[in-house]
Amino acid sequence: MSEAAIAFIGLGLIGGSIAKGIKREKPSTRIMAYMRSKATLQKARDEGIVDVILDGIGEELKECDMIFLCTPVEYNAEYLEKISPYRKPGAIITDVGSTKTDIHEAVIRLGMESCFVGGHPMAGSEKTGYENSTDLLLENAYYIITPTASSSREQVDRLIQIAECIGSIPLVLDYKEHDFVAAAISHLPHIVASSLVNLVKDSDNEQELMKRLSAGGFKDITRIASSSPVIWEQICMTNHENLSLILKRYIASLNQILEELEAKNHSYIYHLFETSRDYRNTLSEKARGPIVPDYSFTVNMADEVGAISTLSVILAAKGISIKNIGINHNREHGEGTLRISFYNKETMEQAWKQLERYHYDLISN
Ligand SMILES: NC(=O)C1=CN([C@@H]2O[C@H](COP(=O)(O)OP(=O)(O)OC[C@H]3O[C@@H](n4cnc5c(N)ncnc54)[C@H](O)[C@@H]3O)[C@@H](O)[C@H]2O)C=CC1
Ligand SMILES: O=C(O)C(=O)Cc1ccc(O)cc1
Numbered sequence: 001m002s003e004a005a006i007a008f009i010g011l012g013l014i015g016g017s018i019a020k021g022i023k024r025e026k027p028s029t030r031i032m033a034y035m036r037s038k039a040t041l042q043k044a045r046d047e048g049i050v051d052v053i054l055d056g057i058g059e060e061l062k063e064c065d066m067i068f069l070c071t072p073v074e075y076n077a078e079y080l081e082k083i084s085p086y087r088k089p090g091a092i093i094t095d096v097g098s099t100k101t102d103i104h105e106a107v108i109r110l111g112m113e114s115c116f117v118g119g120h121p122m123a124g125s126e127k128t129g130y131e132n133s134t135d136l137l138l139e140n141a142y143y144i145i146t147p148t149a150s151s152s153r154e155q156v157d158r159l160i161q162i163a164e165c166i167g168s169i170p171l172v173l174d175y176k177e178h179d180f181v182a183a184a185i186s187h188l189p190h191i192v193a194s195s196l197v198n199l200v201k202d203s204d205n206e207q208e209l210m211k212r213l214s215a216g217g218f219k220d221i222t223r224i225a226s227s228s229p230v231i232w233e234q235i236c237m238t239n240h241e242n243l244s245l246i247l248k249r250y251i252a253s254l255n256q257i258l259e260e261l262e263a264k265n266h267s268y269i270y271h272l273f274e275t276s277r278d279y280r281n282t283l284s285e286k287a288r289g290p291i292v293p294d295y296s297f298t299v300n301m302a303d304e305v306g307a308i309s310t311l312s313v314i315l316a317a318k319g320i321s322i323k324n325i326g327i328n329h330n331r332e333h334g335e336g337t338l339r340i341s342f343y344n345k346e347t348m349e350q351a352w353k354q355l356e357r358y359h360y361d362l363i364s365n
Helices: 013-025 038-046 059-063 073-086 101-109 153-165 175-203 209-213 216-226 229-238 240-262 266-280 307-316 345-357
Strands: 005-009 030-034 066-069 092-095 116-121 142-147 169-172 296-302 324-328 335-341 361-364
Touching: 005 013, 005 059, 005 073, 013 030, 013 116, 013 153, 030 038, 030 059, 059 073, 066 073, 073 092, 073 101, 073 229, 092 153, 101 116, 101 175, 116 153, 116 175, 142 153, 142 175, 153 169, 175 209, 175 216, 175 229, 175 240, 229 240, 240 266, 296 307, 296 345, 307 335, 307 345, 345 361
Parallel strands: 005 030, 005 066, 066 092, 092 116, 142 169
Antiparallel strands: 116 142, 296 335, 296 361, 324 335
16 A cells, blocks of 8 residues: 555544554554544544544645545535545545445546546444444455546556555445445345334334334344434435335335235245345355444343443453443343454454353353
8 A cells, every 4th residue: 555645534434444444554654634523533633543633625635645535425525526626646536435326427527537436345334433433344344446437557456455455355346336236235225224113113002012022133134224314315315216226126025025925825925034044144254245244142141230341351351352242131030141242253252262261151143
């Protein structure tokens, strides 16, 4: 990676994670950042991630070899024109937006095809903000690179090197193809998750029994319903044609299921679950898709005060960082299970060994 100075417009979950990944691998890279929250930028500077806090779009950008647009997709497209006068000759403008056609069309309109290369790291989470960013978030995730008609091999290679530097797997794709694929595997699932959550909300009784009893399956497939409304409104609006097409297909498939269910067609319903199970079981865990692989396991333990802190201390003593920890309250009779997740497989395996030594009852997920 040869970039000496890189600017980030927007330093949230994704911008922050890329900046942290670059600083980890190439600490001498000068990172500049602009976002509206000054307090967060100060924090990023205190942590050694940001070297220069930008007050806005201006002269300092002329020192940068690469400029990352990391705000919601429609704002990214709006920034193109604003940053254009401050681009150093040879510098690449790139983005991390979840949709690509909209920004590529803006690039064409503005005559910026020779300096833009699109990007989309295909991993993330329902959380937002710099505070949730980590240098490992995009590790082993596909990093889609969408060149323009004028992008040179050298420009594409420079973005490939950045993707590799942060541990991602670069993959060059046509931007239109990207948007059709993303509509099916990422954008539709977000609509499904949110509409399902809203259906339950609207169907629940006054005692909120559905909410109280909602468990495993519902929670698994609706995690992404907690995602940012501003991010997802803009993603849906900028990919509305592909999304409408795939949503219509999905609605047709649901209508078919409804028909077969009402006709009590056992074999159709059996086949529905059989086909999905067989296909789902072939999905690769090697590269992270939008669904991040789960390096977690469950601990069966009594629901006692202090139980979590004891366990955390045991892991901390070995320098093992926990990514997330959550109690499963669905058990009856006071017994609880604790789901602990880790940043990678290695740490998960170390934690498993360590807890085994202390005779914890462990269940792999
Ligand atoms: N959330 C995810 O898992 C993924 C998101 N993306 C894409 O990454 C981009 C950023 O998303 P996140 O990092 O998740 O969001 P985020 O909400 O964590 O960060 C957005 C950042 O943009 C800043 N921002 C918002 N409006 C702004 C404006 N008008 N001017 C300057 N800064 C502004 C915010 O202050 C924040 O720093 C989006 O384009 C999204 O489509 C791509 C892959 C995964
Ligand atoms: O949280 C998840 O599983 C996601 O789906 C994250 C995500 C959100 C947006 C993207 O463009 C890519 C990945």
